[in-house]
Amino acid sequence: MGELATEKHTKYILQIEKKKDDNIESVLTEHLRINGAYWGLTTLDILGNLKAVEQEAVVSWVLSCQHESGGFGGNVGHDPHLLYTLSAIQILTLFNKTHILNIPKLTSYISALQNEDGSFSGDQYGEIDTRFSYLAICSLALLKSLDKINVEKAVKYIISCKNLDGGFGCTPGAESHAGQIFCCVGALAITGSLHYVDKDLLGWWLCERQVKSGGLNGRPEKLPDVCYSWWVLSSLIMIDRVGWIDKEKLVKFILECQDFENGGISDRPDDAVDVFHTYFGVAGLSLLEYPGLKPIDPAYALPVDVVNRIFLE
C-alpha cells in the first residue's frame, strides 16, 4: 500500500482548471463547475497547498456566477440554486472574503426558499429535498445569519424525514442514504439539534456501511465508494460513533483508490479519478486523522481552522 500522494494530487487539481475546454468530463460537468472549484480548493487547503491558487482570479470568477436574485449558479450564465450558492460561500469563506458579498441580498435569496412546513426548495422551481435544508442552514450559519429563517420549523421538517433505521431521506417517507444522512445530521448539528437523532440506531446502520474491503457503501447491499468515506464518516463523527468502524481498513481502501501516476482519487480501486472523489478521499483521510493533513470540520465541510476563525471571534 502506498502513502498519500500529496504532490501528485495537488498537481492533478491544479491542472483540471487548465484543460477545461477539450475534454468530455469537463463539458459534462460544466453546470456544476462551482462545486468542482469548492472540492478542488478545499482539497488543496487540507493538503496544505491552497497558496498555489491564484486567489484573485478565483474570487472574481465566483462573483461572476452570482445571479441578480442574489443566488449563485453553477457557472457563469447558469440559473441560481442552493447547490451552487453554498459552494460559492464556502469558497469565499476559505479565502476569508465573505465581506465582499452583499450579505442582506444573499441571505434574503436563501431565506425566501423556505416553505411553510419548514422545508427548503432548491430554487424557484420548487424541488424540495433535505439536501436543500442543509445547504440553506450551512450557508446562513457561515454568514452568521441563521436568524433569517425559522430554524425550529426547519428542524421539525428534517425530523419528519427520519426512518426506521434512524437515517434520513430526501422527503418524508424516502429511503435513508448516507449522503442524505450527512445533510440532515449536518443541519441538525449546526442548529444544536442532534438530540433528535437516535445516535445508537443510526450509528449501527452507518457502521454497517463498512464492507470487507474496508470501504464504505451508501446503503445496505451496495458497493463501497470513496465518496461515502466522507458522507458516512462525517455523520459518525458528528454523532460521536466513529469508533464503531475499523478506521485503519478504511484508510487503506482510500489509499488504494489513488492514481499514483497522474494523481487524483477514484470511487473504487482502478477506476477513473475525478475531483469529486479526490476531495472526498482526502477529506475522509483528514477525518481519519491521517498524518500531515489539516483537520476538516464534519458539519461545515471546511477546514477546522477556517470554521474556528468564523465562530470563535
Next chain:
Amino acid sequence: MHGRPRKSATPVDENASALKAAKIRSLQTQFLQNHHNNIYTKEALELNAKLLETNPEYMTAWNYRKLAFEHNLISQSDAEKADSDHIKSIIDEELRVVENALRTNFKSYGAWHHRKWVVSKGNSSTERELKLLNMFQKQDTRNFHAWNYRRFIAGLKNISDEKELQYTTDMINDNFSNYSAWHNRSVLLSNLLEKKAEGYFPKETFLTEEYEFVRNAVFTDPDDQSGWFYHLWLLDQTVKVDMPVMVSSWPPCDSDINLPVASEVKFPVVLYFNEPVEGISSHTVIVQIEDDVFKDITWSPLSTNKFGCGQAWVTHLSIPHEKFNFSKIYEVKIKSEDSRGITSLSGVPCSRPWSFAFRVSVKDVQPDEGQSFGRIMLTDESFCTIDTNLNKTNLLKSYFELKTSDDDQITSSKWKLEMIDNEIAHYRELLTWADCKIGKLTLARLLMAYDSMTSSATPIAHVEEVLQLYSELMKLDTPHQQYYKDEYSLVLLKQVTSSMESLLKHCWQYKSTPSSITGSICLRLNSLSLSRIGSIERLLWVQSLDLSHNQLHSIEGLEALQLLSCLNLSHNKLASFTALDPLRFLKSLKVLNVSHNEIGSHTIDTRRYQCSSPMSHTIDYDPKFEEFANGDAKLVNFWEAYTVFGGLNLMQLDIVGNVAVDERFVSFLVKLLHGLKWLDGEELH
C-alpha cells in the same frame, strides 16, 4: 464519475471524445443563448431536448423547459386553449423528454423532478406512470428516485397503503434482498398503524406475521443486511412504551434525606425519564412542602441543547429560613399536575399521572470556613469496605423498592413476552446451524428486551448469556468491535445496578470522610473496561464516583448526577475538553481527576457537536474569554476549557498526563478556577 475504468485513452478515443465534447459544448452555448433571450420556439425546445438527452443533470435546461411550458400555455390561441388534446400533447412531449433523459441517467434528480412538476399539472394517466415505474423498478429494484416517485404517484392518485404494501410484498417475494422494499414497508405500516386501520390494530396480529416474513429473509442469507434493520424496528414496535414515563428521581420515592444546614437549606430535585421530554414547568409539575404549594419553581433540562428538552430535569428547592426547625421533618410532594403537557420529542404526551413524596430533615453542622482543605486521595488505600448495617445505605435502598411499573402494563404485555420468547427460540435455532453475527446480535437484543419487560424488580435473568454473546461478537466481527464493546458496557452496568446487593459490591467507604465532600460512600466502577456509561437512573444518589482506569471517551449521562461532588475519570480515553461538557451541569462538583486521558492528542474532535458551542449555535461566543486567555485566545483548547471549567467551583483538580496541558495552560486554569486549592497534587497559594 462512477464505475468507469481508469485507463489512458488511445488517440482514436481522444479524437472521438473531443468531437463529442465540441458538439455538446455547442448545444450548451446555443441553449444558454435561447434561455437568456427567452426564446421558446419549437426549434429551441428541440435543441434543449437534445441537450438534456446527453446531459440530464444540466439543471438550468430543466428550468428552461418549465418556463417554456408555461409560456407556451399562456400564449396559445383560444382555439388551442379549448382543445384539450393540444394541452395533452404538450404534456406528453414533456413526459417523453423526461423518459429519454431517464434512459440516459435514471438517477437524474432534475429529470425526476421535472416529471413530478409536469404530472402535478394534471392530465396524466396513472397507468402510464405506473408502467414507467415498473420498468425502472425492474431494471434497478433499489433505485431510490423511482421509489420516491412511486410514493409521489401513490399520494397524487390516492393509491391505498394496502395496495402499495402488497407491491412491497411482491417485490420481496421476488427477491428478499431489497432494502428499499423493506424500507417502504415500514413507512406504509407506520401509516396504517397510525390510522389504526382495520387489521393493523391492535398490533399483535400484524407483528406476528411480519416477524415471520422478515425471519424468512434473514434465515435465507444471514449475511444479507436487507432484513436486519426491519427486524430491529419490529422489536422496537413490540417493546416500546408508547409514551414518556418518569422512571427515577432524586430524592427517591418515600425516602428520608438529611441535609446539613449552613445559611439555608437548599437541595436539588431531579426527575429522570425513559426518554427526553419537553414541558416540565410549574404548570405541569406541582411541588408541595408540607401544606405550601410552591408556585414559582423553575425546572431546567440537564442537556446541552437550547430547545428546552432533556431526559433529566432539575430544580433546586429551599426550605424558607423562617421555617427552620431542627426537630422537624418536612414532607415534600412532587406530582404531575397536567401530565399531558409533558411530551416526548415526537409530541406524545405523558398521559399517565405520577407523584412521589419524600421527607427532609435538617441537621445542624458547623460551617467549616477557615479550615484548610486537605487533598482528597482517591487511591485504593483511601477506602475500606462498607458496613451495610449502617443507615448510610438507606437511600440506596429506596431505589430498589421502587414500584415503577403498574400492574395493568404487565398484563397487557403478556402477548409481547410470548412474541419475543418465540423469536428467541427461532434465533437460538438459527445459531445451531449458522455461526452468524446477526444471529448473535439479534439474540442478545431479544434477551435484553425480554428481561426489560419482566424484571423491573428482580435481577436480570439472561445477563450472563448476553455478555457472552457480545464477547463472541467482538471476536467474530472485529471491524465493529467497539460497537459490541459499548453494548457490553451498557449491559454490564445494567447488571451492576440491577440489585442493591450487586451495587453494594462496588460501594466503598472513605476511611476518613473528608469534610469538603458530602457523603462518605464512593461508588467505584473503576477498572471494568467500560467504554460507555449507562443505567444513570439507578445512580442519581451518587456523590462520589470513581470511573478511573476504564476506556471512556464520553461521559454523556453524568450531567444528571446532581449530587456529585467527587469524580475520578483518570486513565480513560477522553480526547478533548468538549468531552467534559456534561460537567458544566454539576454545580456541586469539588474534586475532579481527569489526569492521564487523551485530551489534545487528536486532530478530530468527535464531541464537538455533542457539546454547547458557537458552531452549533447552542451558546454564544464570550468576549470575556479573550481577557482570560491573553494571547492564547486563538487556541481552541483554551476556549473549550473556558466553557467547561468556567462555571465550576472546583477545589481540587488533577489534569496532568494530557497532551493539551502545558505550563501556559496550567496558568490559564489557575486564573480561571479561582477557588482551586490543589492542582495535580500541589497546593496552590
